[in-house]
Amino acid sequence: MVESLSNRDVPDRDALAPFEALLGPGGVLTDPSMTARYTRDQRDLMQGDTPAVLRPHSVAEVQALVGLARTHGFGLVPQGGNTGYVGGATPEPGRRQLVVSLERMTRIRAVDPLNFTLSCDAGTILADAQKAADADGLFLPLSLGSEGSCRLGGNLGTNAGGLQVLRYGMARDLVLGLEVVLPDGTLFSDMRTLRKNNIGYDLKQLFIGAEGTLGIITGVVLKLWPAQGQRATAWLELAEGAPIPEMAALVRRETSDLASTFELISASSLGLVTEMRGAETGLKAGPGGAVLLELTASSDRIPLDDVLMGCLETLMERGWVVDAVLAQSETQRRAFWAVRETIPEGEKHAGGSVKHDIAVPISRLTDFLDRAAALLAERLPGVRLSVYGHVGDGNLHYNLVVPAGHDRLAFTREIEQGFAHDLYAIALEYGGGYSAEYGIGRFKRDLLERYADPARLRLIETVKRGLDPDGIMNAGALV
Known part of the structure; x- marks a missing residue:
């Protein structure tokens, strides 16, 4: 395991020289003032430690640095945008782990408007991938509050969910192809854009949700949809005892599954936003809280506003919604979403x-x-x-x-x-x-060990040992 490798008596300064020669200027960060943002988790719950942060430019460099790490007894911690909540990308003190950041691997490799696919480097920021799809009239539905800074490799490593799982599924549901550097430095390349592919095991799924413990994801092929040119958005004030499951099911039926978002927001969460802003949001929660509901469509032929209005009328007739506000402009729609997306900041402001x-x-x-x-x-x-949360998907x-x-x-x-x-x-x-949707990381590892079925744990350990027998990949996370 990594612990045995790290006992080798090699000064880190000398051992890092081959990495510097490989990655060139700016490719190896060792100054604590430069590495600090890579070694502390997003929630400030863990201060990690690393001899260096490695910043490769290419897949070949990732393969080479994995080989060097094995030779010199370093562990590796793949890191995307470092926006996770469970410490999965934070190097642990004492483990002699190098952070591998793919922040310089951001190439959009291809957009295929007829196949509805996007191929890109795993270091691509999620918002940039969305923009690349949009430029060709297409839509990437993976959407998170951190999309301006999180990176696709991290999204896949944690099987991110986000705001539109109700309609489009989790990150793993959006992946057609994957490219991964394995713990022995070899490249598993399955960047196929096929929609129907039944050639044996679906090996790419091993690495999605594995949190960098089985390899370093370097490339991905994602499914796209037609650009959603129409949106109809409403803020619903819920009656006391409003049955959320029945509401969500009714919305799906009454809108022909055009609902992409069904977000529950409690009165307390809304209050936190109001307190942080120091002013009213202009939105209210009913006795049962509030729901942010959004329908989307790619065709202008669908009377989306009428569909939404009909759905709301049914919800009100059943006594589940006491009042509703429909967004009358893109500005008002964004204001609705700003309230939802500011809740974590409101919690932080409250202590x-x-x-x-x-x-x-x-x-x-x-x-x-x-x-x-x-x-x-x-x-x-x-x-x-x-x-609060994406209750449309539980x-x-x-x-x-x-x-x-x-x-x-x-x-x-x-x-x-x-x-x-x-x-x-x-x-x-x-x-x-x-x-x-955050994964296990380091903070929930004890929960996995406590609650997981023993057969599941044995399979996880078997896969880990089979692919990473020396334990160099993100030791301490997940397993």
């Missing part, structure tokens, strides 16, 4: 939060929320709750705001050692899970 990224089957969402609310009232009365961000006067890290440890396990137990009882 931070303990985040629980939970998924349950959509049909059990209301059951979960009711049970979790009762648990919170019993165990942590007075603690402020912020609940994903809830169930976050506890750090009480005033409490140390954020101490409160986080307290919750994670007690209340969180009872919360996860409820989710698991309903067939859910404790990681919907």
